[in-house]
Amino acid sequence: MKFPKLESKTILAPMAGINDLAFRLLCKDLGCGMTYSEMISAPALARKNKATIKLIDVVPEEHPFGLQLFGQKTEEIVKAAQYLEEHYKPDVIDFNLGCPARQIIRQGAGSSLLIRKNRVVEIVKACSSSLSTPFTVKIRSAFEGKKIVAIDIAKACEEAGAAAIAVHPRTMSQGYSGKADWSIIKQVKETVNIPVIGNGDVFSPPDALRLMEETGCDYVMIGRAAMKNPLIFRQVNDYLRKKSFKQADDEAKLKMIKTYLFLAKKHEVGFVRTKLHCQLFTTGMKGGAALRHSLGKAKDEDEIRRILGT
Ligand SMILES: Cc1cc2nc3c(=O)[nH]c(=O)nc-3n(C[C@H](O)[C@H](O)[C@H](O)COP(=O)(O)O)c2cc1C
Structure with missing residues (x-):
């Protein structure tokens, strides 16, 4: 299944503890091309955990939207993804390969999967072949150390059936320190033929344009800047179109x-x-x-x- 064509180049990044329905609808109202949910636990959803289901708060007017899962067992992720598809009809189901939080890493999920390529391929293959919703992944550049795995993982995910790849080019151990290395997004874009969503350190409309120009990415995903200024979506849309935007007074x-x-x-x-x-x-x-x-x-x-x- 193909990634949907969006009306704006901007996407709201998945953010746990931030992306409630009202915030997502606000971002959409302000020009965001697609929203993502907070990450949802696949093991909990596979068990039909009531508290987890209660947290999934979508409404039809949010389309197009993505729902994001985290987990590490293929069977649970497939079950959870099928549940999402059946009950919420999302435009995209995304899989989290980037979360650096200790409690997620301890479960063998999030960015720790970046060192288990075979499992990642198994999950992407199983999900993309059993869903009629595009299945995408969101990755970091590596788990830890200097060896970047993003390009290799991105290629493997494409071959396994992923519909798009979002890249936040920091390693897990970097957390949010240092700068996002956009050259990794460029290398991913040069390697795969599916849409690439560039992410990391877009804090202004000129940043968004520079990210697109420097990497060739198809969409720009914005997280922290949107938390403080959801108007950034409208500002980026304006800037990409006419190279000017109105400051948020x-x-x-x-x-x-x-x-x-x-x-x-x-x-x-x-x-x-x-x-x-x-x-x-x-x-x-x-x-x-x-x-x-x-x-x-x-x-x-x-x-x-x-x-x-x-
Ligand atoms: C509060 C917060 C919560 C986040 N939660 C998630 C999450 O649930 N899933 C995910 O893939 N990334 C999560 N992220 C990472 C963001 O999606 C994004 O990759 C990161 O913030 C870099 O983009 P930015 O520089 O635009 O903020 C979170 C980031 C923040 C700041």
């Missing part, structure tokens, strides 16, 4: 926060998560530090609105 940010609060209420996002997003969104606003401090003490949505004057 306080008025635009407040309007965006209002939209988020509306969506969070409508889709029953918890208060702690709602507050976290509002705090993040005030980054760069006049008096932002003081606003974040006050928001930290807010006890309910009315208080958030009063502090922000929305």
